[in-house]
Amino acid sequence: GAVVSQHPSRVICKSGTSVKIECRSLDFQATTMFWYRQFPKKSLMLMATSNEGSKATYEQGVEKDKFLINHASLTLSTLTVTSAHPEDSSFYICSAREPSGIATGELFFGEGSRLTVL
C-alpha cells in the first residue's frame, strides 16, 4: 500500500517555542492530507483538512493561528505548533489520500509524532 512518512516521531520542546511536523506521501501525490490529534487514552480527533495549494480547513474548536498548516506540494504537508504550551502535548498523526481514495475514503497514516512541551 501507499506510504506516508511523518517526521519527527518524537519532539520535546520548551514552552513558548514553535515546532514543525512534516507529513510526506512517499509514493503517491496527495491532494488532500488530514491532521489528527490523539490525547492519551482518547480517540483520534480531526484537527484540519489540508488541501494542496489552498488554505487548510480547520475543525471547530481548533485554533488556526496556533496550529499552522501548509500544504505547499503534492507530497508534503506541515503542521507547525506555534508558541507551544504543555497542554499542546499530544500525539499528532497525519494521513493522506491517494486520488483513487476519493471514492473509498481510504486513508494512509503516518507513524505519528509525539510532542512533549515542557
Add this chain to the structure above:
Amino acid sequence: AQKVTQAQTEISVVEKEDVTLDCVYETRDTTYYLFWYKQPPSGELVFLIRRNSFDEQNEISGRYSWNFQKSTSSFNFTITASQVVDSAVYFCALSEAGYGGSQGNLIFGKGTKLSVKP
C-alpha cells in the same frame, strides 16, 4: 450525524482465547465505508480492513474475522486464538464517501484496548 461507538473500553484475555471487539456506527448516508485500525504501543496506525456499505459479506483473514450487519449497524471484529502480539488499541472508523467538505475524513470510535496475557 456520523458516529462510531466502541462500547468496550478495555478487554483482557488470556492467550489462545477468542475475543470480539464491538463496533456500532451511525450514518445518514447510504454509501459509506467502515474500517478497523490497530494501534500498537508504538503509536502508528495499522490498517486492517475496509468494507463498503454494499458488501455485507463477512471476511476472514487468518485469525481475524469481521462481521458486518447493516440491520444492526454493527461491524464487529473477532480475533481467534489471540496472541500476546495482538495487544493493542483497536479503532473502528467510518467514512462517508463524497461527504461535504471533509470528504474522505474518518470518524473514529474511541478505541478498545486489548490486552492479551500469556
